[in-house]
Amino acid sequence: MSPRIDPTPAFFHPDQLAFKPTYEWAFGERIDHPETTARAESILAALRDLPGIDLREPGEMPLQAIAALHDPELLTLYQRAAALEPEETLYPHVFPKIQRGKGDPNNLHMAGAWCFDAGTPLTRNTWTAAAWSAACARSAAQAVLEGESPMAYALSRPPGHHAQADLFGGYCYFNNAAIAAEVLRPHGKVAILDIDFHHGNGTQSLFYDADDVFVLSVHGDPTEFFPFHCGYADERGEGKGEGFNLNLTLPAGTRGGEYLHLLKQVVLEALHGFGPAFLVLSAGFDGYEKDPVGAFQLTTDDFESIGGVLAELDLPTVVVQEGGYYTPDLGANAGALLTGLR
Numbered sequence: 001m002s003p004r005i006d007p008t009p010a011f012f013h014p015d016q017l018a019f020k021p022t023y024e025w026a027f028g029e030r031i032d033h034p035e036t037t038a039r040a041e042s043i044l045a046a047l048r049d050l051p052g053i054d055l056r057e058p059g060e061m062p063l064q065a066i067a068a069l070h071d072p073e074l075l076t077l078y079q080r081a082a083a084l085e086p087e088e089t090l091y092p093h094v095f096p097k098i099q100r101g102k103g104d105p106n107n108l109h110m111a112g113a114w115c116f117d118a119g120t121p122l123t124r125n126t127w128t129a130a131a132w133s134a135a136c137a138r139s140a141a142q143a144v145l146e147g148e149s150p151m152a153y154a155l156s157r158p159p160g161h162h163a164q165a166d167l168f169g170g171y172c173y174f175n176n177a178a179i180a181a182e183v184l185r186p187h188g189k190v191a192i193l194d195i196d197f198h199h200g201n202g203t204q205s206l207f208y209d210a211d212d213v214f215v216l217s218v219h220g221d222p223t224e225f226f227p228f229h230c231g232y233a234d235e236r237g238e239g240k241g242e243g244f245n246l247n248l249t250l251p252a253g254t255r256g257g258e259y260l261h262l263l264k265q266v267v268l269e270a271l272h273g274f275g276p277a278f279l280v281l282s283a284g285f286d287g288y289e290k291d292p293v294g295a296f297q298l299t300t301d302d303f304e305s306i307g308g309v310l311a312e313l314d315l316p317t318v319v320v321q322e323g324g325y326y327t328p329d330l331g332a333n334a335g336a337l338l339t340g341l342r
């Protein structure tokens, strides 16, 4: 007889599909936007097929939690963008080196002061989708905290790990993983492990001076890959947070064996040394071998193995969806990770 496994709560709100970025500027080219609603639909289909998943909507937009984490001007900017015309897409086009303050967040011409790249648009639905995406992370953390299940999954789309307190970018608007961590933090130390192909610069910045939240990120070499300006090994935290930030980079073409070796030899050891009460897993799947954005060679089986390795930690775990842009297999990859974790 197999042991009974509690259903895993999974959170998604249909209004997250209202945000439909169509194009972005990548290296000066106008390309189809990779962060599509089809990503969420691929994962939803996989979750419905996966046994033991309790898929539901998050209770409410966590406006207080968002405001506690992010600059109020950023919220004003998104709310102003909510008045854009239905067909309008706003890309910031001036990125000032700040000398006189950021300016007026009600003036969308100044939006570049709150943005760090040319890939992350504002539309009238950005605010709603991003707030519900954050709600998924908060509800998943609450479900774990309340002991409902040892693991919960937030289908957070748009993703969050690049969002800083006062900056959006990297397709991210609110830092969903940080919102989950803030729910757990009063109840014990939190480790945030980011396995997205890209460095989680936003998450790093939000906890850089904290000693009760350890941020670890395994990612593609930032000398070659977004976000370029951070994600290096010498970024170890500051003040009392020194030593509680760990960046591990891997070269393009990294395969499952090398990835799992790093996870077992370095990440697990660092996590054991820290002794967290909770794990927040920033789960990006753009390290997948077919992903058009990332450049590792991970397979669907590798994601299940990654989940299996992390399950050895035996920690209450909140899985927060980040990137992953090969839509046909995104759901299978997310399902494989959850299966490994369970």
Ligand SMILES: [Zn+2]
Pocket (backbone or CB within 6 Å): 196, 197, 198, 284, 286, 323, 324
């Ligand atoms: Zn990514």
